[in-house]
Amino acid sequence: MKKALLLLLSIGSLTLSAQNISDNKVNFKYIQLPSHPVDPAFSTYQVILNRSYELANEDSLNVFALHQDAANIDYWAQLASWREQKKVIDRHYLNELAAWEKASYTGGATTKPQRQPYPPQPVMEEVEEPLLHDDLADAYVGSKVNVHGFTVGAGGVVITIDMGPISEMKITKKRSGSGASTKYEYQCTYKLVSTLKVDCPSRGTVYNTMLGNSTKTHKMKSYSSQYEFDLWWLDNKQTFWTELQTKARNSMLGEINITLNNTIGFPEKTRSTEVYSVKKFKDHSYTDLTEAYTIAKQGYVQIKDDRNRSGAADKLQDAISAWEAVLSESNPSDKNSRINQKVTAMIYYNLAEAYLWTSDFDKAEQYIDKAINGGSMKFKNAAKGLQAFLKERKKRWQANY
Numbered sequence: 139m140k141k142a143l144l145l146l147l148s149i150g151s152l153t154l155s156a157q158n159i160s161d162n163k164v165n166f167k168y169i170q171l172p173s174h175p176v177d178p179a180f181s182t183y184q185v186i187l188n189r190s191y192e193l194a195n196e197d198s199l200n201v202f203a204l205h206q207d208a209a210n211i212d213y214w215a216q217l218a219s220w221r222e223q224k225k226v227i228d229r230h231y232l233n234e235l236a237a238w239e240k241a242s243y244t245g246g247a248t249t250k251p252q253r254q255p256y257p258p259q260p261v262m263e264e265v266e267e268p269l270l271h272d273d274l275a276d277a278y279v280g281s282k283v284n285v286h287g288f289t290v291g292a293g294g295v296v297i298t299i300d301m302g303p304i305s306e307m308k309i310t311k312k313r314s315g316s317g318a319s320t321k322y323e324y325q326c327t328y329k330l331v332s333t334l335k336v337d338c339p340s341r342g343t344v345y346n347t348m349l350g351n352s353t354k355t356h357k358m359k360s361y362s363s364q365y366e367f368d369l370w371w372l373d374n375k376q377t378f379w380t381e382l383q384t385k386a387r388n389s390m391l392g393e394i395n396i397t398l399n400n401t402i403g404f405p406e407k408t409r410s411t412e413v414y415s416v417k418k419f420k421d422h423s424y425t426d427l428t429e430a431y432t433i434a435k436q437g438y439v440q441i442k443d444d445r446n447r448s449g450a451a452d453k454l455q456d457a458i459s460a461w462e463a464v465l466s467e468s469n470p471s472d473k474n475s476r477i478n479q480k481v482t483a484m485i486y487y488n489l490a491e492a493y494l495w496t497s498d499f500d501k502a503e504q505y506i507d508k509a510i511n512g513g514s515m516k517f518k519n520a521a522k523g524l525q526a527f528l529k530e531r532k533k534r535w536q537a538n539y
Contacts, residue, residue, distance in 0.1 A: 158416055158480065159414055159480070159516070160414065160415045160417050162414065162415060162431055162435070163410065163411075164412065164434075164435055164438055165409070166408070166439055166442065167406050167407065167409075167441070167442035168406070168407055168441045168495075169287075169404050169405070169442060169445045170400075170403075170404065170405050170406075170534065171445065171534040171537070172400075172401055172402045172404065172534065172538065173401050173534055173537060174336070174344045174402055174537070175344070175402065175537055175538050176336070176344055176402055177339070177340045181287070181288055181289065181294065182292070182293060182294030183285055183288045183290065183296070184292055185280045185298075186297070187274065187301060188299065188300040190300050190302045190303065191304075193303075194271060194302075194303030194305075195268075195270045195271055195303075198268035199268065201268070202265065202267065202268050205265045209264075209265050212263065213262040220257060220260055223256070224256050227253065227254045227256060228253075231251065269376075269379045271304070274301055274387065282388070282394075282395060283299075283398065285398050285399060285402060286406070287403055287405075295336060295337065295338055295402070296336070296337040297334070297335070297398065298333075298334070298336075299334055299391075299394060300333040300335075301390070302331045302332045302333075302350070304328050304329070304383060304386055306327070306328060306329045307326060307328040307382075308327050309325070309326050309358070310325055310326075311323065311324050311364060311367070313364075320363075321360050321361070322360060322364050323360045324367060325357050325358055326355070326356040326358060327354065327355050327356075328354055328382070328386065329352070329354065330354070330386045330390050331348060332349050332350055333346070333347070333348050333349070334349060344402065345401050345402065347397070349390065349393055349394060350390055354386065354389070356385065356386075358378075404445060406442060412520070413434050413438075414431070414484045414487065415427045415428050415431040419476075426460060426463075426464055427460075427464060427485075429460065430461050430464070431488075433453055434454060434488070434492060437456075437457060438450065438454075438495070445538075446497075446539065450495065454495055455496065457492055458489060458492050461485050461489050461492070462489065464477060465477070465482065465485055468482045470482050470512075479512065479514065480516075480517075482512060483514035483518075484514070484517055486506075486509035486521070487505070487509045487520050487521055489501075489502075490503075490509060490524055491524060494524070494527075494528050494531060499535070503528065506521045506524055506528065507521075509521035510522060
């Protein structure tokens with residue numbers, strides 16, 4: 139009972155301590171800078187489509203022609219053999235008929251001979267026609283590309299998309315249940331590999347990559363009998379192939395569009411973070427921290443107005459100055475002080491986030507380290523989460539400025 143009471147008191151103490159911090163959720167938008175920027179002098183782009191799938195069509199047609207030729211050669215060889223067998227049977231039959239007829243002249247005729255049946259006549263082997271890729275219109279591909287911060291037009295960035303063929307297509311089935319509850323689930327796996335290249339008139343190729351080199355899965359219908367699927371396949375094979383192409387290509391074009399905006403574009407993103415302040419604790423007042431939070435929030439809202447975030451700089455710098463002024467009171471060794479260990483770590487985190495958005499990454503990293511080592515698990519975890527985000531923002535900033 140005594141141990142339980144001590145545990146409850148401990149939990150209650152932690153709860154009261156945690157309540158000192160106000161978690162102020164702040165959502166704001168910002169323009170993500172490109173990781174592979176083109177020359178800022180160019181703000182237009184055009185899309186060029188290369189059709190590698192046409193080569194796959196040619197290969198399929200060539201293989202089809204070879205199989206047809208082989209089937210044709212094999213058929214005529216079998217037919218020649220069949221004709222020889224037929225001739226042997228006919229020769230034997232005619233000799234029997236001649237002997238029978240001559241015997242009839244002398245009265246020794248027997249029953250008229252019957253011809254031996256011919257072997258089955260060979261049939262030309264049917265060669266299954268290949269599934270050919272449908273053509274893909276330039277305008278359709280262009281409609282799926284929208285690079286933020288750019289407009290469509292000639293003389294600027296050239297985006298070359300090399301659309302590959304669907305390959306390694308395989309349909310598999312999985313049986314589950316038994317008896318009347320038996321079910322066959324079908325799925326189609328495939329690959330669609332394409333390449334993406336971005337050329338800038340003044341910088342040459344700024345980005346070149348291959349996409350789609352992983353197996354994709356397309357779920358199909360389930361059936362209570364595998365023969366139901368076979369019946370469906372008889373009538374819907376070509377329709378399925380057309381639909382699969384559309385799905386696979388749209389998925390690839392979507393991936394290409396995301397990649398373009400992530401590498402050369404200026405998409406608007408949303409950041410969800412916390413700007414912390416302190417509730418009333420003992421007889422202390424924290425209006426200065428509340429005011430700093432308000433100023434910072436106003437600054438964060440303005441970040442989206444400029445690619446270089448200059449419009450938000452004044453407000454964020456005011457908030458930074460306010461927080462750093464409060465830090466002069468920091469007394470981590472006294473848990474009852476106004477700016478105790480937890481509040482100090484909290485301010486470290488606020489400063490790290492703010493310095494990140496003023497692009498002073500050295501200061502941001504310094505305050506992240508301080509928050510991690512500030513003695514508060516809450517802000518240690520928050521700061522570690524900020525590290526990866528800062529790393530990416532820093533890399534993009536340095537690529538552009």
